[in-house]
Amino acid sequence: MANYNIDAKKEVTYDAIVIGSGISGGWAAKELTEKGLKTLVLERGRIVEHVVDYPTMNLDPWDTELRGGLTPEQQKKHYKATRSGWIGTDTEHFWADDEANPYTEEKPFLWLRGHQMGGRSLLWGKQTYRWSDLDFKANAEDGHGVDWPIRYKDIEPWYTYVEKFAGISGEPLGLPQLPDSHFLPPMDLNCVEKHVKSRIEKEYDGRHLIIGRCAHLTVPHNGRGQCQNRNRCSRGCPYGAYFSSNSVTLPPANATGNLTIRPHSIVQSLIYDDKKGKVTGVRIIDAETNEDIEYNAKIVFVNASTLSSTQILMNSKSNRFENGLGNDSGELGHNLMDHTYRVGAHGKVEGFEDKYYKGRRPNGIYIPRYWNVDEKTKNDNFLRGFGYQGGGYRGGNPANSESFGADFKDGILKPGPWEFFITGFAECLPYHDNKISLNTDVLDKWGQPTLTIDAEFKANEKAANKQIQEDAVDMLEKAGLKDIVGFDNEHPPGFGVHEMGTARMGRDPKTSVLNGFNQVHAAKNVFVTDGACMTSSSCVNPSLTYMAITARAADYAVSELKKGNI
Amino acid sequence: MDRRSAIKRAGLLGAAVAMPTMLTILQSCKDEARLTWKPEFFSDTEAKTIATLLDMILPRTETPGALDVKADVFIDKVIAQTYDAEGQQHMRDEILGFNAKCMENHQANFIDLDEPKRIVVLKAEEKSSGKFSRGVWGKAIGPQEAIGFYRSMKSMAIWAYFTSEEIGEKVLSYDPIPGVYEGCKPLADIGNRWSL
Numbered sequence: 001m002a003n004y005n006i007d008a009k010k011e012v013t014y015d016a017i018v019i020g021s022g023i024s025g026g027w028a029a030k031e032l033t034e035k036g037l038k039t040l041v042l043e044r045g046r047i048v049e050h051v052v053d054y055p056t057m058n059l060d061p062w063d064t065e066l067r068g069g070l071t072p073e074q075q076k077k078h079y080k081a082t083r084s085g086w087i088g089t090d091t092e093h094f095w096a097d098d099e100a101n102p103y104t105e106e107k108p109f110l111w112l113r114g115h116q117m118g119g120r121s122l123l124w125g126k127q128t129y130r131w132s133d134l135d136f137k138a139n140a141e142d143g144h145g146v147d148w149p150i151r152y153k154d155i156e157p158w159y160t161y162v163e164k165f166a167g168i169s170g171e172p173l174g175l176p177q178l179p180d181s182h183f184l185p186p187m188d189l190n191c192v193e194k195h196v197k198s199r200i201e202k203e204y205d206g207r208h209l210i211i212g213r214c215a216h217l218t219v220p221h222n223g224r225g226q227c228q229n230r231n232r233c234s235r236g237c238p239y240g241a242y243f244s245s246n247s248v249t250l251p252p253a254n255a256t257g258n259l260t261i262r263p264h265s266i267v268q269s270l271i272y273d274d275k276k277g278k279v280t281g282v283r284i285i286d287a288e289t290n291e292d293i294e295y296n297a298k299i300v301f302v303n304a305s306t307l308s309s310t311q312i313l314m315n316s317k318s319n320r321f322e323n324g325l326g327n328d329s330g331e332l333g334h335n336l337m338d339h340t341y342r343v344g345a346h347g348k349v350e351g352f353e354d355k356y357y358k359g360r361r362p363n364g365i366y367i368p369r370y371w372n373v374d375e376k377t378k379n380d381n382f383l384r385g386f387g388y389q390g391g392g393y394r395g396g397n398p399a400n401s402e403s404f405g406a407d408f409k410d411g412i413l414k415p416g417p418w419e420f421f422i423t424g425f426a427e428c429l430p431y432h433d434n435k436i437s438l439n440t441d442v443l444d445k446w447g448q449p450t451l452t453i454d455a456e457f458k459a460n461e462k463a464a465n466k467q468i469q470e471d472a473v474d475m476l477e478k479a480g481l482k483d484i485v486g487f488d489n490e491h492p493p494g495f496g497v498h499e500m501g502t503a504r505m506g507r508d509p510k511t512s513v514l515n516g517f518n519q520v521h522a523a524k525n526v527f528v529t530d531g532a533c534m535t536s537s538s539c540v541n542p543s544l545t546y547m548a549i550t551a552r553a554a555d556y557a558v559s560e561l562k563k564g565n566i
Numbered sequence: 567m568d569r570r571s572a573i574k575r576a577g578l579l580g581a582a583v584a585m586p587t588m589l590t591i592l593q594s595c596k597d598e599a600r601l602t603w604k605p606e607f608f609s610d611t612e613a614k615t616i617a618t619l620l621d622m623i624l625p626r627t628e629t630p631g632a633l634d635v636k637a638d639v640f641i642d643k644v645i646a647q648t649y650d651a652e653g654q655q656h657m658r659d660e661i662l663g664f665n666a667k668c669m670e671n672h673q674a675n676f677i678d679l680d681e682p683k684r685i686v687v688l689k690a691e692e693k694s695s696g697k698f699s700r701g702v703w704g705k706a707i708g709p710q711e712a713i714g715f716y717r718s719m720k721s722m723a724i725w726a727y728f729t730s731e732e733i734g735e736k737v738l739s740y741d742p743i744p745g746v747y748e749g750c751k752p753l754a755d756i757g758n759r760w761s762l
């Protein structure tokens with residue numbers, strides 16, 4: 001899998017160009033190369049080869065001088081991203097340079113980026129859930145946003161297709177609002193999670209607590225090893241046990257011989273030919289030499305990540321598209337969504353003091369949506385729904401104990417009390433005024449316009465959050481937990497790292513940017529298949545849907561190309 | 567002589583009140599806290615203050631203490647290399663403030679107090695130094711009250727202790743490649759808390 005062809009010097013013309021190599025770009029590269037297209041992947045950052053470029057994958061805390069602490073220089077370089085609380089020396093090299101890549105927050109918004117081959121597929125949470133028709137019909141039914149041009153039946157075979165290749169573990173439940181995937185065996189719940197599950201399922205009709213469905217292998221799969229329960233995923237997994245572009249989609253793309261990946265390639269714009277009425281290529285800036293280079297292709301897949309993909313379209317101006325490529329509707333940059341984050345409840349569990357677990361399972365529990373799934377579960381306080389993630393573990397904070405000395409020290413060598421928490425993720429409605437725009441006053445390191453982000457959660461999301469917290473406290477009380485704390489950290493959008501929208505799919509070119517196969521309505525050889533394409537946000541994690549939508553669009557693109565339609 | 571084992575043998579555990587018969591032993595041990603390393607950030611006096619504090623919070627017993635695993639040296643390094651200028655000044659001010667309180671209440675800096683008085687100081691700090699809110703995914707949930715110097719240093723001490731190689735590999739339960747996840751095992755089969 002090594003030896004990527006990075007030599008894009010001698011050839012400037014390809015069948016296809018894919019912008020970005022994260023979750024969706026990796027899939028686009030795999031599908032297009034396997035279908036025989038000479039494909040150039042333009043990657044903003046460096047090459048990260050599976051295993052070879054995971055320098056921290058086996059380090060214990062004491063193996064690094066500061067045991068995870070960041071120097072002031074590193075903190076400055078990641079001055080935006082450190083707000084997430086996830087960056088340490090173990091993953092610092094996989095987070096983008098916030099100083100070289102500034103953005104402006106009209107309202108608070110956390111934009112986490114991974115500028116390297118594999119992008120954020122190295123860092124993601126790996127929770128993988130199918131969306132349902134409850135999601136694809138939501139806009140049409142309550143009138144917010146525009147109707148999705150697809151339904152579950154359109155994407156269902158593509159979910160199966162990507163799941164079989166990626167490897168998704170989980171337990172089938174048969175719920176219409178959370179369709180079952182093609183599953184590998186589920187991970188185990190621990191004793192406290194099983195206890196809480198039985199209490200919640202007994203107390204509430206229609207509520208279920210399941211192990212998270214996730215892109216971690218629980219058995220060897222397609223030549224990759226199974227999860228070893230080290231929970232060091234974000235450093236890169238030496239076993240290839242979780243889904244990343246680096247371990248799953250780019251190696252087979254490379255094996256076709258049709259892949260060229262060009263690192264350090266900052267896409268400036270797409271080149272639109274007014275005479276031909278289509279996009280003929282992509283203009284880049286070499287991040288290291290500042291050289292401007294143009295590459296040509298018959299089709300372009302834009303997979304730079306939600307906001308960056310739209311930024312590229314906005315920056316692609318021509319006589320035909322004065323306000324950004326494909327922006328006839330005026331919707332480009334609008335309808336930005338994220339899931340709400342860190343609202344829920346936490347409590348202590350008694351009665352399992354003599355039990356412990358072995359292994360660091362990189363997964364938690366999930367409580368699927370139970371409000372507004374049918375007439376019986378209609379909630380008048382808010383539209384749509386939310387699900388919970390969480391888990392049980394032995395925690396406590398020994399520093400809080402009001403003792404010190406020998407007994408104290410010997411005591412803290414034992415595991416702390418069992419604790420359990422759930423935190424909700426609520427769907428965000430698509431609002432036209434949640435938007436991004438090009439900022440020509442703040443330029444990045446390469447002199448390119450940056451983004452201004454202007455988005456907020458509104459009344460519906462706040463009402464859902466209120467319900468999340470109330471229900472969470474109620475469930476933990478009924479499950480018999482003690483010392484329960486309900487919380488709402490009031491995180492602004494971006495913290496969920498599920499940015500969606502800004503180049504939405506739709507049936508009508510007057511109100512949307514992309515059609516039902518992710519083609520730009522007025523530039524049909526351009527496909528956008530990352531989070532930018534999303535028409536609504538569901539309440540479940542979106543990455544599996546990006547994978548399925550991308551594979552579907554790639555299949556369509558190749559067939560259209562063969563027919564001579566694009 | 568080994569002060570910790572002397573205390574332990576005499577049944578003078580943790581925050582227990584010192585018996586008069588013990589005082590001579592304790593005082594005879596006092597000069598052991600001499601600085602034998604060169605701090606990057608702390609002054610010698612600050613370093614001794616931190617070392618004394620750490621030694622009282624996590625003393626040597628059958629298992630190594632905080633100073634045995636050089637938790638004080640590590641904390642000095644962390645402050646020197648990860649705190650910005652403002653954070654470093656704040657740390658100095660807090661140590662000054664801590665000593666000022668000792669001076670006000672006991673007429674001496676912390677390191678110059680005898681062990682019983684230092685125990686009195688720590689007991690008071692345990693009451694007044696704030697508590698950390700619970701966290702979810704590494705961040706506090708709900709409101710967080712102000713955390714005083716003592717609580718934050720205690721927290722750093724525990725972090726430095728648990729993440730030291732000696733404690734992390736030999737004292738805590740260490741299993742870098744668990745392989746399987748087993749969600750419900752008898753604690754007796756595992757023993758101490760997991761190090762990772």
